[in-house]
Amino acid sequence: MLYIVLLLVLAALGLLVTALITASSLWAWVSIALSVLAGLVLVADFFRRRGARRRASRATETRVDEEPAAEPEADEPADKAEEAEPEQAEPGDETELVPFTGELDEEQVQAVETGDPAEEPTEPADAEAVSKLGTEVLVVDEYPRYHVAECPWLSGRDTIPIAVKEARDLGFSPCARCTPDAKLLAAAKSKR
Structure with missing residues (x-):
């Protein structure tokens, strides 16, 4: 996109010089139109990139939120399996302790891999x-x-x-x- 903007700005500059040499206001107006078009392309590129970043962050959040819950054992009642399962900390919850030795359990490794x-x-x-x-x-x-x-x-x-x-x-x-x-x-x- 930046190459397109650069070409449009160079063309606008060339037309402006042409308008000054020939004293024709038509070339000046075309130069202004190309400059405005270059600005619109920059704005469109900004919003396209911002949307892509938002979609990527939503996709990351969705992957973290959609982790499947562990299935209860066949011979164990579902409510007992829920009681035995420890509560998971929300992403960004700073109350969770991390072992000082540098070794992380599987759940912490997975949380680290998905984000910060x-x-x-x-x-x-x-x-x-x-x-x-x-x-x-x-x-x-x-x-x-x-x-x-x-x-x-x-x-x-x-x-x-x-x-x-x-x-x-x-x-x-x-x-x-x-x-x-x-x-x-x-x-x-x-x-x-």
Whole structure:
């Protein structure tokens, strides 16, 4: 779309120059019309992209909401199966605890794969120690977590390398899936 807009603007500029040289108002009006058309194409492209983003976010929300419930055992009554099943946290519910070791159960792994990964819990002293490191981590535009290169969540995403200190200063937090703080601290301790 941007190429079409560029061509329309260049054509409008050429016609404007022609209108000035020939002193013909017809060419000036055609130049204005091409400029307006270029603006309309830009607006249409903006709304098309915004609609695509909304559809993609709805599709992601739908996939998370439509996870099938576990079927009760054949010999177990349905109401007992419901009682035995723990309540699942809603997406974005920050009361759910994530194991510090970096190992997640199947349900947490699935939640992490469908959207934004959870935040790795880090002690304040450890967070300060990590902030002083110059080690490079990876971030993904429009996501609030930083990761180590081996993080499976990064698969197929465009990453930006950045120093962990700068990532922390910019407000990024560690990913619970790849536990970068724990790994960076362990690597720093092993170097000593």
